[in-house]
Amino acid sequence: MRNAALRIALPLVLLLAGATSALAEGAEADFKAAYAAAEAANKQAGSLRNQWTTTAATLAAAKKAADAGEFDKATASAREAEALAKASIFQATSEKERWKDMEIR
């Protein structure tokens, strides 16, 4: 009985352990990808001389969550940072022409 139980339980445990670590690795990889994308977008915003403070703050929050092992939260923050950076790029690009609408003439 005991042996049989072990025989079933052990592989199960191994399997589970393997699955969670694979999951964790997947989450970390997701985070890394999301963070890299956000950083790249923010860098582009920087080359357009139009970074937002909120992008930097959200990137920092992502890094902090990742350091604490909370990869889901970190990935969400990184994606938000990327969206912010992209919005700042959009702003910089569209303002290249639109600023003239504001001008006093």
Next chain:
Amino acid sequence: MKLRSAIHLASAALALALLALAASSVIAADKVDPVADAKAFRKFFTDKFPKVKLEDFVNGPYSMDEGLHKQWEEKEQFPPYEFSLEMGKEMFSKPFKNGKSFEDCFPNKGIGIRQNYPYFDEKEGKVITLELALNRCREANGEPPLSYVRDEMAALTAYMAFTSRGKPFDIKIPNDPRALQAYENGKEYFYTRRGQLNFSCATCHVQSPGERIRAEVLAPALGILNAMPIYRSEWSGMGTTSRRFTTCNSQIRGVPFNPQDDEYRNVEYYLSYVSNGLPISGPGARP
């Protein structure tokens, strides 16, 4: 949600921009004409605030609000920038290690010349602000540069402004395409929306002067630099033009540039030029 508010702002701004576009019926004016700009700029403000005398625009929010004006008069009885002014006066003539002083770097020993800055240096092809000139003077004499946003720099410019009070801004654009370009770049910077709040300099200081943003009455862009540097109660201390620009940027959630980067020098050039003729009133005291 931060992002959502950004999108809201962006769409609101877009709507505004479309409105503006429709209203101004798209005047095609690609030729840079600083003289016409300055005239239109001044007219915009004098039309918007017919009761404010032209020379009073240099007093910023105090020219727009009676309650504030009274508090200002009380402050000016013994203005909070007095200590800074005194420190600046002392620093200005104090010899560097090599025996020279700031006096040796400026025409007329630095007295009564604030209204000529910034100027366009045709040799270098760039705009030279007073703050930059002060640090260059130090470096030319083997002294380390001062922080552009701290008290010592504010004290020096306070003293230089004080000795120039009442003199009208006299910014020149030499006949050099690079000067015109610097001016135009400054203008673009002034009107370009940035930061997550999607504000340009003009959003606050052209469209809304005299109005309160949260509690503060916004200063009109016309004459805004004439009062620099300023003692702000908000800061409990003095601030240079550099400090004003960088904090404006972070307040609208934009990452500020380094003080005296091209953008800031150019926008100072533009803003000073369109305030030509208005008197230097610095150092100023502001809420």
Next chain:
Amino acid sequence: MTTTGNEFPATRRLILQGAGAVALVGLGNLPFLAPVLAAANDKYPEEAFKAKNEADAIKALYGKAAEASDKVKMDAPEIAENGAVVPVAVTTTLADVTSISFLVHENPVVLVASYKIPAGTVPSVANRIKMAKTSNIIVVVEAGGKVYSATKEVKVTVGGCGG
């Protein structure tokens, strides 16, 4: 970026130098300073500055409660341009004024300043005070052994893209 710092290093330096200067001539200064401060007041009213509400502070200062009087005139803004610097002045037509004090209801320390008015000094004071938030300002005048007050609300709002 260090653009939003509130410090004013010059202040500190000046004060330290002031203190140093006093220390250098220390002995020479003491006989002069001590009698001035002693004659002026003798004692700093610690208790009044610890009071949590204006009634306690007034009691600690004057030993009695204040009554409202329209002979105490306060000049303060409706809206303070900044809570850090609120100009407030008081003047009175009351005779034999011996003291004038300023209190702010919502401040963590309600008593802000208390002035002694010797005979021959005009019963009128202007100063600049801090207010933590919108609050009543209470000015108290001690005259002829009685204590009078006037109250005014001043709105305080801070922040934003101003200046």
Next chain:
Amino acid sequence: MASTIRVRATSSGETTEVQALIQHPMDSGFVKDAKGETIPPHFIQQLTFEYDGKPVFSADWGGGVSKDPYVKFAFKGGKKGDDLKVSWVDNKGATDTTTAKIQ
């Protein structure tokens, strides 16, 4: 180096109006710095104006008085050219004193 005290005393013949501005942080002890640490209290506690050997005005201050404090008052008498002595002491025991000429 300059004094921490600036005084303007002007005689109108009958009265002398006095304005003073003092350079002092006046930290109340309730404010936090950029790092979130409380700035310890540091404020002037007593300020005295003396004319002709007698105090004409004196202040007891708490941390609720503004940074770089300002005060204005007036006293009867006071001749042009006479001295007005001003001194302060803060909660850390630092002190400064100056003498101004009435104008």
